[in-house]
Amino acid sequence: MTNDALTRLLEDIRDGKVTVEHGADRLRDLPYMDLGHTKFDLHRPLRNGFPEVIYGEGKTPEQVGEIFTRMGDHTNILATRVSAEMAEHVLRVCPDAEHNAAGRTLTLTRTPVEYRDGEIAIVTAGTSDLPVAEEALDTCRMLGSHASIVCDVGVAGIHRLLERVEQLRKARVIIVIAGMEGALASVVGGLVSQPIIAVPTSVGYGASFSGLSALLGMLTSCASGVSVVNIDNGFGAACAACKINNLGS
Amino acid sequence: MTNDALTRLLEDIRDGKVTVEHGADRLRDLPYMDLGHTKFDLHRPLRNGFPEVIYGEGKTPEQVGEIFTRMGDHTNILATRVSAEMAEHVLRVCPDAEHNAAGRTLTLTRTPVEYRDGEIAIVTAGTSDLPVAEEALDTCRMLGSHASIVCDVGVAGIHRLLERVEQLRKARVIIVIAGMEGALASVVGGLVSQPIIAVPTSVGYGASFSGLSALLGMLTSCASGVSVVNIDNGFGAACAACKINNLGS
Amino acid sequence: MTNDALTRLLEDIRDGKVTVEHGADRLRDLPYMDLGHTKFDLHRPLRNGFPEVIYGEGKTPEQVGEIFTRMGDHTNILATRVSAEMAEHVLRVCPDAEHNAAGRTLTLTRTPVEYRDGEIAIVTAGTSDLPVAEEALDTCRMLGSHASIVCDVGVAGIHRLLERVEQLRKARVIIVIAGMEGALASVVGGLVSQPIIAVPTSVGYGASFSGLSALLGMLTSCASGVSVVNIDNGFGAACAACKINNLGS
């Protein structure tokens, strides 16, 4: 479906030629539009509840810059895995974008995000896990969920975590981010009753095998109700958490 | 905490010596009781919303039978990974238990389960994935969520799946179960907007490496909002799905 | 066999001292000639139907340049995995060569390629897979098969792919290129009846393990008729596809 077709459909809805219900049905099944070198799912906000998302790794600063300038009139944008050079270029061509260096994200908020009730708690084992946590935080923010980070509560100092349990119990969904042995997911899972999304990180060395150790640890967690996303995938964990948070509203 | 202590606490609550709110607080932090060779978290229903759960593998029929007879007066029970011999023995000593041979589960329902609104859809790629699906189904049932299985809609015949999309969109949470390449999670993830819990199965041979292929495929899924549990872990997926479903009620 | 011997054989054929049939028989079993630091199978066009192929990785720009200048009078050349520096050098010493930066290839077309009937469709899951697709495209072109790329039709947006199915059904062979979970091969395999060559790519991170995830996914594909080549091996996939395409002419 071309961009024109989409426009016509929306005009038809506006003009009453197509009922909203019917229009929503059609939109839900519409694929994408082709804006040049990349295809975008303009209707994705309807289908998945997401703004446009750009995975920065493997793209040139120019490519990402062009997406921001061309798409930025239609939709909010979240770019992840953004290098310093990429951020610099995008901010030059699209000064309204915001850069979170710690989380390696760029965001553009054309339409104010409508926040739902409920909060997502993002828990990290150590300070080295913060980039993944920040990526998750920005993703939650762009997808309309309140979120906050509880940092540096790894299991080797269990007291730090126990002090924060009450805070965690107030969240609707919990994202647990940990590298090395990834034990934090199991411990949190035994202390709270909320759904938990676990994110293994590549933090560690030697037998960490770039996050494999934490990944296996989280998958074999003895705590029930823990599910896992890819290594370092703060974005994916936030997507899953927001979809869950949306249910409760 | 001993069983007696638990009893006293509950009596105190009954007698008004402890407010319900305070009692709930204490119970949430109470550990377990020791009934002999195994320790049970009697307060787990409060903390996690779960009945007592027994993982059958590595236990003898006699051990499981004893748990059913001793615990069966206090609580509902769900036993998973139950062998045929184990089931036969337990049904003899605890005739009220029910055996699901396909799902390798034994259940005992002392207190009628209270069902919440919302349904969980359990989708499988092939008929060989059914044991895992049945385990998930029984787990949902015991945890108070309606669930149903959509079977044999693997991606090699994408039409089968597309026919069922409307049905899937009515569920609040979707569990996707697939072996071999595990691609079903990605495809379903691109078609619906609900939270998805993916379960890789050990179905396959050769380069399936006992489920590793499906596991990696689901973890690296290009669809957002998919989180993953351990290979063949239908129970864990259902736990996660029910916790999510509970949020929406 | 030396280059001279080859020359004499061809002269003998020309002069009628050796029949064409006999000459072809001898040529088919002749090995190679030694042009200095590298040996070339001059008769390879007869045996395999291929032009001279150079794998650029691990060679110096000078070595590749020398091959172009010395071999370029006898035969067409396809060089793959060509770095920017290598391309620059070769274009300087052999200005007739063409550089495809996206596909990291250099080609030299001394003799116009004779194209066969039938077309090869090259399908990619995402834009990051394009370098592999371009390498496959140039290889097809040099081996005498028409080919075209269908880009960015990954399974997380299945509609994009379904829209292109009719186009795919017109091809004689399909090359499917995908990283991450590699599910595209299974889905395409369920939609069309042509032979499919699947190419896993190293696109992804974490549990992608540099393409291992996609590789295992494609090998265990539930779709029949899918065969697989090495990670990122667009060249090899095109070789296989062209050999297949040649059969139908």
Next chain:
Amino acid sequence: MTNDALTRLLEDIRDGKVTVEHGADRLRDLPYMDLGHTKFDLHRPLRNGFPEVIYGEGKTPEQVGEIFTRMGDHTNILATRVSAEMAEHVLRVCPDAEHNAAGRTLTLTRTPVEYRDGEIAIVTAGTSDLPVAEEALDTCRMLGSHASIVCDVGVAGIHRLLERVEQLRKARVIIVIAGMEGALASVVGGLVSQPIIAVPTSVGYGASFSGLSALLGMLTSCASGVSVVNIDNGFGAACAACKINNLGS
């Protein structure tokens, strides 16, 4: 789509209410029918050119027997990975079926298979690879391709293979089956110009790692035009080979 719907469509075609072209279009996109515990793609012969195929592993003899008795009136059947017990049961309930113990297959030929031109050569490295070769042979036979086995020509005795090269060059497609180091695919690939489908087998011990060694060896083959299927997957290799052979007819 139910079985009835299929019947009606075919009757409509017969009665001229639906043109053949239109009917073929509809059939191509029709999904499957549900005969009880398993769903079958009745139109699969049209879409993929295949008879009904049953993967025996993980099914009970009774389940497979029921498929043979219920489906056997409509279509030819090929069952793979059939155990001795399963074969015995099926032959009792469906005496027209044929059992190939070496290849672990059961076949039922209701409609005589129409053979295409061209032959597929199935080459094995050792006698231990024969079960996989026989599975491939029966699959070719049921899919309408002539095929024959060239056995025990492993690379450690290269003379055996060289003696058979002329025979291999007469085939249109070659399936190479080898365990241990899987080198046969590379050597055959260097001797002939046909498309080659390589099947690693789990033959070997120790560092063979159940076929991993042969799988990696075939994927990294230095011969171009070799593509690979899953370990021990004689059926899949034959499917790919037959699809290729079909192109040439």
Next chain:
Amino acid sequence: MTNDALTRLLEDIRDGKVTVEHGADRLRDLPYMDLGHTKFDLHRPLRNGFPEVIYGEGKTPEQVGEIFTRMGDHTNILATRVSAEMAEHVLRVCPDAEHNAAGRTLTLTRTPVEYRDGEIAIVTAGTSDLPVAEEALDTCRMLGSHASIVCDVGVAGIHRLLERVEQLRKARVIIVIAGMEGALASVVGGLVSQPIIAVPTSVGYGASFSGLSALLGMLTSCASGVSVVNIDNGFGAACAACKINNLGS
């Protein structure tokens, strides 16, 4: 060195021809004696402080029985990984031996073990880890260290563990035994200051990969002072713990 030579040396020491100090020096460097199909380090008690140890796996009941009958006059014996059949045979030929079915050990105590001060705490995550714990317990007992098991205190119910912390702090060395994600080692390591020997177990399924998950988790533990032995190696952990305990006496 033969058995005779050992005897003569000991006689010389007894008769004053060799001083005790000199004799000890020589003994420390003496190798072994050859009693037939197996060689024994008779001086091992001096060098390593250990009784004779037999690893039962891969030996026949008869072989183990012969060792008990022939060695049992000279030394205490500890046999591990003893099958039921093996135990039955040994008890028949050597009725003084004791069988611990849970720990799969056989012990023979000719000389009363002299216990040192200090206790070793053996902590397990779940009841399935008990066989490894029992093996460690019997090993400690035979090597002269008091030990006791703290069972079923896995991290998913952190309260159970916290209740036992005071008890753990009284031990001189702690052995932590856990399967699945092995997180217990990290949590205990953060709560106590004693040396910790961690034993991963093969308890679990799927991504546990027969103990690999727990092994990696323990090796990458964020708690300092944790060292690790082989999967299921209760014996080795006890050896290490006893050597440590010996230092403190």
Next chain:
Amino acid sequence: MTNDALTRLLEDIRDGKVTVEHGADRLRDLPYMDLGHTKFDLHRPLRNGFPEVIYGEGKTPEQVGEIFTRMGDHTNILATRVSAEMAEHVLRVCPDAEHNAAGRTLTLTRTPVEYRDGEIAIVTAGTSDLPVAEEALDTCRMLGSHASIVCDVGVAGIHRLLERVEQLRKARVIIVIAGMEGALASVVGGLVSQPIIAVPTSVGYGASFSGLSALLGMLTSCASGVSVVNIDNGFGAACAACKINNLGS
């Protein structure tokens, strides 16, 4: 607990308002204080007997410098995995720190370390293992244990090791550091009776797989009483060794 709370507690102890015994009890269970971007366990010296430890990898020179300047008044500091740039910066802002380039450590000794009796021997297979050995050496020094390095006594020249056995027997604990096949741990374990902590290193190439080979070799060591820490983890080995050494004092 905030830094203030800690101060108040210590003042109360000083002023006699809290007994030492009670104060120690409270401190043991106190968690940490939050000095800005990083949280520190100020009471860790009490609980674990350790100074403050900083893992340099993944931190900026400025972050580490700030820790040294702010924490350096309260406690001794050990920083590991310190790059040359990081060391240069820290020495500028905290001139009292000492840099060990070979061991990649920075140390700050505000309070003189009190050394216990007993020595730790650090044995390395080759000179390439020295950075790990130096890290262990500095860690021992900061934790109050005498230690010395026995270098370059790999098993391929067993005589070198045998010459040093008497020296090793005088140590209370032995740390064995080796890459490649890691055999040194087994050989030392057979020669001495002390507890042994083995450290696999990433020294080697090819089948060393970045230390995996040495890691597996040490875990499966046929010598009893050997326990293992993560690859290249000289710090962790020293922690374990010092905890053990502390027992004997």
Next chain:
Amino acid sequence: MTNDALTRLLEDIRDGKVTVEHGADRLRDLPYMDLGHTKFDLHRPLRNGFPEVIYGEGKTPEQVGEIFTRMGDHTNILATRVSAEMAEHVLRVCPDAEHNAAGRTLTLTRTPVEYRDGEIAIVTAGTSDLPVAEEALDTCRMLGSHASIVCDVGVAGIHRLLERVEQLRKARVIIVIAGMEGALASVVGGLVSQPIIAVPTSVGYGASFSGLSALLGMLTSCASGVSVVNIDNGFGAACAACKINNLGS
């Protein structure tokens, strides 16, 4: 080449029609003969210096029995990996064969083996490695090399090995067989100057990963001149050792 052709060639040599030198040349390049279900390289003794060798695993007792009865008139035979049932059957049909239960071999000696000078020493780390050592011993014997086993000299008791060094130095080639960490190869390699063939065995558990640990350890051995064969491959090690021993005669 058929059996007849071979016979004729040998008769021609006998009758002087073909010189021995020419005959040997032809034989060296002759492939094999086909005696039914298996092909044999009758000239292999000439080319490789080997008797006929049968790998028993995966063959039926009947198949092996037939080879012994049909081939046993022409040549000596060595069968490896022979099960008890297979041995029983072969001894019944070919009573001249000899069974070595420990080494799982069957041998038939029609022509007395001519022994060369020089001896091969076969060294094992433990008694569990004996089956592999016995397989190597019988292979050496059938290939014409004297050999003997030095058993149970693992590195954890280095004195046992040092006592035997003089004996090892008298051998021309040394085969070192070890499981677990496989360190014996490195230690022997540092003590002697002969060529060493190392055989990792699958002896061990847990992190031995079925011999992977020993395999990696031997490949990364710090001793020079060590080369390695497949896990448990006593036969292959003996082949290599005999080829080496042959050089010296």
Next chain:
Amino acid sequence: MTNDALTRLLEDIRDGKVTVEHGADRLRDLPYMDLGHTKFDLHRPLRNGFPEVIYGEGKTPEQVGEIFTRMGDHTNILATRVSAEMAEHVLRVCPDAEHNAAGRTLTLTRTPVEYRDGEIAIVTAGTSDLPVAEEALDTCRMLGSHASIVCDVGVAGIHRLLERVEQLRKARVIIVIAGMEGALASVVGGLVSQPIIAVPTSVGYGASFSGLSALLGMLTSCASGVSVVNIDNGFGAACAACKINNLGS
């Protein structure tokens, strides 16, 4: 043993105070001397027949330079894995050294090498394997064996190899060097009867997994008499080959 002690021993032998036989015995068991930061086995030429060998990786140019200047008066030297910078520095401080850039070696020949009879053939699959071959060549040269390289005879062009078989049969030992699938070792092993040392190389990409594919392929080779060294270990293969070649002289 210090350098002085060695000198004295040699003087004693010279002066007749120690017989040659006795002196050789002592020397064989003497360990090493300590020249500063590295220890050298001065007697290694006697024990192993090797010159001093330096593994350059992980050493600084200065360290290697010092070894050349200090050791270079006593012995021949072979340095492997030498970087360009290292070579430049060493040649400056020790102008008599020779640099082989292709093989990354530095050699110093103080005493003319005495060559033994017999030649070692070094066979490579492709030109990318040449660095490993050159390292092997220089090692052979320094150890006293004639050697030559047969290059670029990979199995995908089997004719190239067959042309060289006669040449290979003249060697006493054959080193086969190949990356990717490593099939060359099997094919050569089937064509010749000499001992074969196989060297897998890290040449390749994707499923080559840095040489793992070739390593596994060579270990599971169906040709007997092939033994394997570490990935890219041309030095080790040459050591093994020279030890074998020495036997035949």
